[in-house]
Amino acid sequence: MGSAAAVAARSTSLFFFFCFFLFPFSAVAGPIYKSLTPPFTASYQRYIDNSGAGAFLSSPNNTFQARIANSDHGSSSYYFVVVHVYSDEIVWSANRNRPVSQSSPLRFTGNGLTLYDDSDHPIWSAPGNSSSSSSSSLLLLLESGNLILLDSDNNTLWESFDSPTDVLLEGQKLPVGRNLVSSISDRNPSEGDYRFVLTENDAMLQWNGVDYWQLSMTSTAFREKNIPVEYLVMNFSGVYLIGGNADQVVIKAVFRDSVDVSGNSSIFQMAKLESNGLFTITRAGRSENQIFAGPDDNCRLPESCGRLGLCTSRGSCSCVPAFHSDLKGECVPADGSFALPESCNPSSSPADGAGADGIKYVNLRNDLDYFSTAFSDPIAHNVNVSSCQNLCSKNCSCRGFYHSHSSGFCYLIWNSIGSFTIKTTQSDLVGYVKTVAVKTSDDADKKSDFPVLPVVLLPTSGVIAIVLVATLFWFRRRRKTKKQKSSKSGIGKYLSSAEEEIDIISIPGLPIRFTYQELVAATGDFGTQIGSGGFGTVYKGSLADGTEVAVKKITCLGSRGRREFLTEIAVIGKIHHVNLVRLRGFCAHAGQRYLVYEYMNRGSLDRALFHGDPVMEWRERYEIALGTARGLAYLHSSCENTIIHCDVKPENILLHDKSPVKISDFGLSKLLSTEESGLFTTMRGTRGYLAPEWLTSSAISDKTDVYSYGMVLLEIIRGKKNSSPQTHSNSSASDNNNRGRANGHATSSASSRESGTRLIYFPLFALEMHEEGRYSEVVDPRLAGRVPSDEVKKLLRVALCCVHEEPNLRPSMSNVVGMLEGGVPVGEPRIRSLNFLRFYGRRFTEASVLAENGNEPGESMAMYQQHGASGNTSSSYDSLSYISSQQVSGPR
Template sequence: MAAAVITTVLLLITYFTATKSTVIFTGSVSPNFTASHFTFIDQTGNFLRSINQTYTAAILSQEPTSSSFYVVVYHTDSRVIVWTANRNNPISDSGQLRLTQTGITIYDDSGTPVWSTPPVESKVDSLHLFDSGNLVLLDSLNQSVWQSFDYPTDTVVSGQRFLLGKTLVSMKSPADFSAGDYKFTLTSYDGMFQWRNSTYYRLLMDPKSIKNSNQPISYLMVNGSGFYLSGDSGVVVQVLLSSSDKDAGYRILKITNDGYLTVTRFINKNWVTDFTTPADTCRAPNRCGKLGLCSADGCSCPPGFHNDPKTNTGCSFLESSLLFPTPCDGNRSVLRENSSETYSYVKLGNGMKYFEIDYMNPFASGVSLSSCEDLCSAKCSCLGLFHESSSGLCYLIFNNLGSIISSSSNDSDDKLGFIKAISSSPASRFQDENSSSDFPLVGLVLLPASGVLLIAIFAIWMHRRKRSTKMRSNSKKLVDSSYTDDLEMFSIAGLPIRFDHEDLVQATANFSTQIGSGGFGTVYKGVLRDKTVVAVKKITALGAAGQKEFGTEIAIIGNIHHVNLVKLKGFCAHGRDRFLVYEYMSRGSLDRTIFGSGPPLEWQERYEIAVGTARGLAYLHNGCEHKIIHCDVKPENILLSDSMQVKISDFGLSKLLSPEQSGLFTTMRGTRGYLAPEWLTNAAISDKTDVYSYGMVLLELIQGRKNCVQARTHSSGNPTTSTEGKSSGSSGTRTHYRARAFYFPLHALEMHEEGRYLDLVDPRLTGRVSREEAEKLVKVALCCLHEDPSLRPTMANVVAILEGTLPVSEPRLELLNFLRFYGRRLTEPSMAETGVEVEVPSGFMVPTMDSSSPSVSPSTCSYMSAQQVSGPR
């Protein structure tokens, strides 16, 4: 027994000794690596440092007494955390990080995964922490398959590119790493600040922001000399820093837990703040708590309100019988015409502003105050309103109430604010300053108790009936009945404008100029009142799910801003129809340019189209808060401006189709000829499905024609003619020929095997394209066509290859053999050839097909009509 005890003690001593001897790795670690705070406790959770020890990766908690641990990267000297993996899912000190060939996974102490890197396209060979602060997974070829810089949390470090569409989300508090209420998002034209999804500031509003050009913004960067928002051709916006020695030290940019964007500098072992915005502290939306009044003198409460005794933050109604109404569950508003609740409105007073009003569109215009109140009363998520008496503009505040800003007394703004209140007692609910009773109250004193009760019930019924009728009448006049509650979200700056149907009728001259049509409906050219030319898409076939999700989808699409994506300017709901208003692209769709009869595109133009399309798809896949798979990438959905700028259209709209329209698509979505093999095998659909379609489009760019066409060939060496059966005077002959399919992807594969890349280039460009240029695009296209989706490159990698930052990969022939099957099925006589007898006028030469220049008919093989299967161009 004693021996067993001694053995156990020795084992424990050995275990803890081994634990204590754990050392911090430098530079990188390899798969099958496991770390926990407990196993690295002698290193305070540190397990990996960059080569020059600038940054450290660790498993730690923010406070010594906390039991919540996070996998983080921090700046070694200052110990400031710059990135967090599992910010919303903390683990205990025995929770583990495990590195395998499939990526990083974090487990809690029960062995349940709580966070992991997304699936990678090749096996992980190592995990590196670079001196830039970037935590990177590399494969055996030293190519990045995942990096922390693509998934920022609340901080951007010196030298890091914070890309278009990315979002920084604040911590809840300095001691709580989880996602807070504040966001900073980089758009193509500005940096946007949001509190609980309501915009409260723009970076260009700061007086230190200097705009140098109007080109689209691509990324943000902070370094030793400044803070910049840059585009493809240079700095678009720069923020001047006030420090005299701004070339010294280490800088970071951070969105703080109270809603400020700061740039701080670590110098002489101290942090110095170089920049803070909003500079006006009252611009922070929750600076003084709920309905707290923020001024230069600090925080107070508006008249009619007092400090909230329950929370000791913000303000509540001074009258004890009034309460804030409870908002609807979630973010949806529910019409409450039949609700038993009666609302009153407490005036905020003159000289008081609300942060959100500057960034939202009015809910209605030309209405009275009482009508504006009725609109708010009809929406349970409406918590307050602002009304402008001079114009009748009505602004509704939904879901959240922040602080009130005290404005100057000489402010000409005549918007008055009112906060929605509900009585805490049935008696006081009946007292509404805007209502009147048809029954004299004095009569209640003269009636017996039972009579009083009956009369009271009758009066309440009459009051509610009148109020309900009034609200319905006003709503019908002021707000189109088709503006369902899920469209209320369009009050955030940067999201689409809600157009009146009459405005679109006028802009399109009653929809007289049609410029496209397709599965989503019809597209018309229009000119808005400000002379902006637009394309108005009328969607007429939304199913029940599409009608329900319209608001959500448009909110997502409208908040996406990228130079290579068509911008959604606005929307309209009218009856069962929905309208989308897009920027107008003067040259139309790519198919008209490359397949049309006009002059051919030069090779450099085709290359730029390929790069622009790849950038747009990469942004949809990786740059948005919501990953978007286009599902219908083809030339008809790639638009061009006069300056040949590329913009992808119809992204994110496929989910709105009705079931009947879905039947026009093969399997689910997309156009035959561009569909990836997984559509036909019921395999999982991913962003790699778009990669396949992109590869098909790239082949069409290279050759300047459709991938699958029918070419005509004689049934014998010479055409046969006959005048048999012809009437006198007929000049025609009867000719037999066959239509034979030509499948270019198979031809491209065969030419690749032989190294004959120039044979694949549009013959109109002969002598103007080098072999190396053609080889690069052909190889990229074939890699995109790999049958196994996981072995296709990502669109981000395609962009990197085309831009020259990644080497061109070799197509894997075993993954392209399916093209031989497809091509031979199309070209074998039983499938592709049809004996056709047509009458040809005398003197007309029947075109023949030879190996060098097949004569193309207008129709393509294995293609449904583009208008049948996709959205309009």
């Protein structure tokens, strides 16, 4: 027995001996703690387990772990990280730029956390240089993923949420001044070239310091307040920029598929700045789902196809013209005698010592776009191509430039040059890439072979001949340059003699300037009219590249100054939103102004809604209501200056088969001169949609558009004009007559007597049905049985809230969007502020009765415009400006 025991003991000892030397890591793996107190030491070698994870601390539910780990299996570089266990995603790293070895220790003492290298030199510590005199006593990893250090009084000394890397977790705040920095790659967590930067105005994406995207560009983003941003936070409904002492939303970007995660701890959401510069938000539960990405077009990423690569809409990559791919797969000049300039010191000589004569600029195609021009300010205004080229040649950090012939804007490309893409809108910006001559070993010999002596010994007559030839060449070149300027570029290309009233003025952001001849050719000499109104007439056209456009000839600008006109055109031209019609360019000719817009092939909402066949379905109506609200919210909240449309109506809401609903004419109110302010009522609105404040000398604000939107929303629900006469069947004529007398409006007794019907003013009828809870009766009868009752109730209540008589009771358009999307509770209409509709309903009925008795609508209108509404508090209003279908500014 003793020998057997001895053999067994020796066998056990040998087993553990071999396990220790052959599998040392798994043999000595330490436990995973829920909390740590000093002193404590961890290393990858000490805490590695069978899965290869050096985890030593976990959150209460093991959702997150603190580990010493490598980002790539087999790598000898190790990092102190926090990992989301389910997805194995690193959400925070302490030493991303300074990796350590597997034996490097992390020590937790009363002074905090310190990570050392193999030489026992500290490379990272927390709380770092904190002025706190308290000692660290507890290290915790919260269920939110936040790693925190506490003192003995449970005061937080340090937290990982205050030092973000490339990831932002749900509930984590990103203050102004702190940024997310991308990793070099998925396998290398060192800092890359991309930044997610939070400023006081917006959240931006940058590549090497150059902006290429901002959060407010997102179609679901809305600016609520024009106040400085303080921090960014994300939850399961969207991304929010907060200001106003941390209690007001400045900008919000709402997720289209927001979910209720209450009680569901398995769902994890994070925002990450990817190594390629894409800002993504991913939600992981049972499956992983990317719910947000910016930019939404990968071709807008600075390095989507590498340096000088061309990204197409199909996602394919090639080199830009005049460049080809070398053996390394990089784009290089096709002309082998030139190369791309190397990095340089900005204080060194031009072109890396090549001299101005050694520089060659490669002209790119006119249809190529560069990601930064939409976000950069031009370095020079009103200059020609040569001047722009000289600015680039004088600085060795310049890699190329873009130049606009129409405005003379010059944009330089600094330090690094990225990818290009195809232009989505017409622009006369043309790109040029700098290349430098390749030096050869024969260059020095060629310099010494130059015949200096013969030149010195040339006779005087020879020198005179050379001077004469040079002078003649200079005059011919100057004459040719003038001719080119007058016929092909600059003023000559965009201005005829009749257009010199508007010369080239340096206005940042000015869109494309078309010649009158270009518009004549595009519109077939203005042969196809598609709309007209108070602002002018609209014609259909097709540009030389086949793009269909709508050309508006403006006829009511009065004595608008040329600089003011161009400045405001530049403002309108810079407004880009998926629910706003894009301004493509403009033209000035013989005292006339023309605006060129993108073409919407289905025309305006009034045609499709009131006269369309087949009937417009409810789902499309709801999407139109939501898209219109988003466009107005952008104008009110997300532009540099609030823009009030002043003429929201179905005629200015346009439809297209392949794009969302878009609002037109949103900037034309800015183009009216101050002399026309007295024409506000007749020039800046349409009867039937005018808010009460237009006619009472009250202040005009964005809430004026909200009222008009509410009236449009009622028409979307009904499928007819609010002011178009309509009969409504009554179960009891006497009951309705009693209601009419109680509400202060009259019914047609003859009509009621003969047919049991009454003429109605739809906004009043909608109010009555809301009061009685009979929402199904307000829907377009052509949609019977195909409309969700809860959505009808929602839209009707939103519409009534929008048409409150007092502007301050109306919701903002951003709140309207929130109500329609479901993120904001639907408001309750205030009956007191809607009683004015009863007065308009009575006037509408009386005007209709007069028309039935032989009076023309114009006579009825004149009668009530002259006499008003005596004995009613609303008598100061021109009631028929609410109930007439005659339009002042007309369709556009």
